[in-house]
Each structure stands twice: as C-alpha cells, then as structure tokens.
Amino acid sequence: MNTKCRVLVVEDELPTQRLLKNMIQDLRPQWEIVATTTSIEDTREWLENNGHPDIIFLDIHLSDGLSFAIFDNMEVSSAIIFTTAYDEYAIQAFKLNSVDYLLKPISRESLEAAIVKYEKILKVVPRYVDQKDIRQLATLIEGGTPLYRSRILVPTVEGFLKLNISEVAFFHSSQKVTSAYTYGGQPHVIDMTLEKLEGELDPDKFFRANRQYIIHIDSIQRMETWFNGKMIVKTSPESPDKIVVSREKVRSFKDWINR
Numbered sequence: 001m002n003t004k005c006r007v008l009v010v011e012d013e014l015p016t017q018r019l020l021k022n023m024i025q026d027l028r029p030q031w032e033i034v035a036t037t038t039s040i041e042d043t044r045e046w047l048e049n050n051g052h053p054d055i056i057f058l059d060i061h062l063s064d065g066l067s068f069a070i071f072d073n074m075e076v077s078s079a080i081i082f083t084t085a086y087d088e089y090a091i092q093a094f095k096l097n098s099v100d101y102l103l104k105p106i107s108r109e110s111l112e113a114a115i116v117k118y119e120k121i122l123k124v125v126p127r128y129v130d131q132k133d134i135r136q137l138a139t140l141i142e143g144g145t146p147l148y149r150s151r152i153l154v155p156t157v158e159g160f161l162k163l164n165i166s167e168v169a170f171f172h173s174s175q176k177v178t179s180a181y182t183y184g185g186q187p188h189v190i191d192m193t194l195e196k197l198e199g200e201l202d203p204d205k206f207f208r209a210n211r212q213y214i215i216h217i218d219s220i221q222r223m224e225t226w227f228n229g230k231m232i233v234k235t236s237p238e239s240p241d242k243i244v245v246s247r248e249k250v251r252s253f254k255d256w257i258n259r
Contacts, residue, residue, distance in 0.1 A: 003119065005031045006053040008046070010070075011083065012038040012063045015155045015191050016104060020057060020083070023111050039064045044074065055079045055118060057102075060086070061200060079121075081114050085149045085200075105153045105162045149200040152180060154188045163188055169219035170235055170243075171197055173212050183219070185237035207256050209233060213243050217257070 007024060011017040021033055034053055037043040039062050047070075056078045058067050070076070085104040100114045152168075154161040167182045173194045179187040198208050208214050219235040226232050229247035245253050 003030075005055055007031050007033045008043075008053040008056045008078070009033060009036045010038070010043050010056060010062070010067060011036065011059045013059070013153065013191060015153050015160060016059075016083070016106065019153070019160060020106055020111070023106070023108055024057075024115075027108070027112055027115060038062070040067060040069045043067070043070050047074065047076065052076055052078045055081060057081050057083060060084045063196060079118050081118065085151055104151060105160060148202040149197075152188075152190055152192070154180070154190055161188070163190075165201070169216050169237055170239060171214040172240060174240070181237060181239075183237065203256075204259060207253060209243050209245050209249070209253070212241075213239065215243065220257075223257075 005028070009017060009020055009024075011020060017036055017038075021036065024031060024033060035046055035050070037046055041064060056076070058070075058080055060067055060082055061084070080100075082101040083104060083106060084101060100117055102110050102114055148165075150165050152163045152165065154163050163180060163182075168180045169183045170181050171194060172179050172181060172187075177189060178192055178194060178197070179189050181187050194208065194211070194214055197214060198206075201214065205217055206214050207217070215233060215235060219237075221234045221236045224232040224234070226244065229250060231245040231250050231253065233243040233245060235243065
C-alpha cells in the first residue's frame with residue numbers, strides 16, 4: 001500500500017526512538033516522520049500546534065507519567081500504535097480492535113505486522129482510534145496489577161541487544177553512565193537513569209540501595225554491618241565498588257528482605 005502517512009514518534013528512550021524511526025523509514029519510505037517527542041507535555045504541545053498526524057507510535061511509560069494523560073481533554077483522531085517494554089497481565093488489553101501494540105525491543109517483523117494492520121483498517125475505517133478504547137486501556141493499567149519492565153534495549157556496535165530483566169543482578173551508575181550487570185558478571189551500558197529504572201522495576205525484586213546501585217534480591221550473598229549504622233551488601237557477581245546502604249535506608253532495606 002503506497003498511501004503517504006504523517007507519523008509522530010513519542011518515545012523517551014533514545015536508542016528505541018532511533019531504531020523505530022529507521023525501521024519505519026525502511027519499511028515505508030513514502031511515510032513522513034513529522035516529529036519525535038519524549039514527554040506528555042511536549043506531545044500535547046506539538047499536537048496543539050501542529051494538528052494530528054495519521055499515526056502516533058506511543059510509548060506508554062514516559063518520563064513524566066503514563067502517556068494516556070495526553071488524551072485528557074483532547075480528542076486525538078490519529079491511529080495509535082502503542083509501544084511497551086511490559087509483557088505482564090495487560091498485554092491482552094492491547095488487542096482491542098482499534099488499538100495495536102509493539103513489545104520492546106521492537107522487531108522489524110512486529111512493526112511490519114502493525115503497519116499492515118493499520119493499512120487494512122484504514123481502507124474501511126478512516127478514523128482509526130476510538131477514545132473509549134483508550135480510556136479502557138488506561139483504566140486497566142492504572143487501576144490493575146502494576147506493570148513492570150521485563151526487558152531493556154542495549155545499544156551495541158552491531159545494533160541492539162535484548163536484555164531480559166530476569167538476567168540482571170544489579171544496575172550501577174557512575175559518572176552519568178548506567179550499566180546493567182548480568183549474573184554472569186557482564187556489564188551492559190544502557191541509555192536509562194537509575195531514577196527512571198527505579199519507577200519501572202518490580203519493587204519486590206529490586207531495591208535502590210543508594211545513588212549508585214539498584215540491586216536484585218537474588219544477587220545478594222551477605223550483608224555486613226558497617227560504621228554509623230550503615231550496611232555493606234555483598235553481591236554475586238561482585239559489584240565494581242562497595243554497595244553501602246545508608247543508616248536512613250537500613251530499616252527499609254531489612255523490611256524489603258523480610259517480605
């Protein structure tokens with residue numbers, strides 16, 4: 001199908017944003033990517049100033065909240081293809097007739113399938129999105145069992161690597177660089193801050209020990225008391241430097257261990 005489309009990409013993870021743009025341009029060179037935005041606020045402002053594109057590729061979890069807030073008091077007539085790194089209970093919700101989704105890391109095949117679905121629906125239904133479907137999906141995610149990140153896209157020299165969260169022993173931040181360490185001891189540099197990760201990881205499994213570390217409960221080998229009421233956490237694999245839990249966090253850390 002050679003229909004020209006205006007496309008808006010809403011994605012706050014830059015590697016995913018670049019990958020998605022490149023694949024769209026490769027699969028549908030006649031389509032125009034009119035803009036990319038990274039937050040709810042920026043997206044609402046762009047839509048108000050530029051009108052509605054034909055398709056929006058929309059990340060659900062943005063840095064300033066769930067992207068459903070974009071639709072508050074705003075009727076959006078664009079097709080919506082959601083992108084998400086979460087494959088928990090609510091994936092079935094994305095199979096609503098008028099809503100499609102792409103699970104990160106996004107593959108060429110899944111993107112092609114979503115585009116073909118859009119093109120087929122466009123032939124019979126010019127206005128693709130039903131606002132009540134969006135509201136239903138928002139209610140399921142905001143009011144149901146929390147969704148937690150299940151994988152991360154890791155930039156590599158050759159392209160990208162899919163890293164499952166279940167493989168990660170801890171996350172380490174140093175000099176504004178965040179790395180995910182697997183249980184095999186392999187570090188992977190990722191384009192995410194610990195602050196963003198902290199809000200997207202299962203709190204039953206991960207704990208923010210300090211400004212440098214988020215640790216998985218299964219990586220903990222032993223804990224040692226330290227001076228001034230602090231605690232040292234030993235992990236496997238071994239961390240690049242000491243993981244020190246502050247005196248103020250020791251109680252919540254112990255409560256987390258004892259859940």
